[in-house]
Amino acid sequence: MVEDNEREYGRSVNKNVLLKIVILGDGGVGKSCLMSRFISNHFDDHNFHTIGVEFMNKTTEVNGTQYTLQIWDTAGQERFKSLRTPFYRGTDICILAYAVDDRSSFQNIKMWLNEFLHYAGVKNGIEKFPFIVVGNKSDVSSKDREVTYDQLRQWCEDNKIGTYIETSAKTANNVVEAFSMAVQRWADLEQKAEKELRMLHHPDTVTLQGGNTMSGLRATCCSRFSNV
Ligand SMILES: Nc1nc2c(ncn2[C@@H]2O[C@H](COP(=O)(O)OP(=O)(O)OP(=O)(O)O)[C@@H](O)[C@H]2O)c(=O)[nH]1
Numbered sequence: 001m002v003e004d005n006e007r008e009y010g011r012s013v014n015k016n017v018l019l020k021i022v023i024l025g026d027g028g029v030g031k032s033c034l035m036s037r038f039i040s041n042h043f044d045d046h047n048f049h050t051i052g053v054e055f056m057n058k059t060t061e062v063n064g065t066q067y068t069l070q071i072w073d074t075a076g077q078e079r080f081k082s083l084r085t086p087f088y089r090g091t092d093i094c095i096l097a098y099a100v101d102d103r104s105s106f107q108n109i110k111m112w113l114n115e116f117l118h119y120a121g122v123k124n125g126i127e128k129f130p131f132i133v134v135g136n137k138s139d140v141s142s143k144d145r146e147v148t149y150d151q152l153r154q155w156c157e158d159n160k161i162g163t164y165i166e167t168s169a170k171t172a173n174n175v176v177e178a179f180s181m182a183v184q185r186w187a188d189l190e191q192k193a194e195k196e197l198r199m200l201h202h203p204d205t206v207t208l209q210g211g212n213t214m215s216g217l218r219a220t221c222c223s224r225f226s227n228v
Helices: 031-040 078-087 103-107 109-120 149-158 175-201 216-227
Strands: 016-024 053-062 065-074 093-099 131-136 164-166 205-207 213-215
Touching: 016 031, 016 109, 016 175, 031 053, 031 065, 031 093, 031 131, 031 175, 053 078, 053 175, 065 078, 065 175, 078 109, 093 103, 093 109, 093 175, 103 109, 103 149, 131 149, 131 175, 149 164, 164 175
Parallel strands: 016 065, 016 093, 093 131, 131 164
Antiparallel strands: 053 065, 205 213
């Protein structure tokens, strides 16, 4: 378990970036199974409901950076709402999960999104927070499927969420990919926010290829020379 004094979410701790991830969605969509598939590559065909929240850590590498992912599996059932919402604050990434064989769990994604926005205190808007929508149980037969991939894509477009994927905790299909995509989305947004902050404090600074910066004066000077 990570101690409170080590908990610097979204920051580098011993060359590791610690990220708090919460998985939200209706009861039974497979949140616990997604977590155990990702953490220990294990699938248990149990049917126990999560009570409150549980979390587990996993260290992983995405695009050359080491991350410690602290993954919080929350209880999907309405009666556990007051046990899970206190844990939303300080979240770096939110996974909104539904099951492709359960249309109502897909329709409820909006409710989960709103619950998270409210209790996590996300103020910058949906586009600036790393959400990923995950359609789990992609292994089910086509006759049992109630939500298509196109419906997922359309919903995400309509709600300005750029990252989405279908997974199967049962077969392991796309599970690692879903977490990697989520972390990559976090890294992209972080980089964008840093750039905006730099521009705000040093509006005369331009970013060069490779991430180096130079002052506007020198940049102007160089561009003048390059025009010669
Ligand atoms: N076919 C299939 N079944 C799955 C998959 N993932 C989970 N399940 C099954 O779905 C049921 C519910 O899974 P859980 O992981 O407990 O669901 P949950 O979202 O954590 O549920 P709550 O704890 O109540 O919020 C279990 O019987 C799992 O075996 C999957 O990818 N494919």
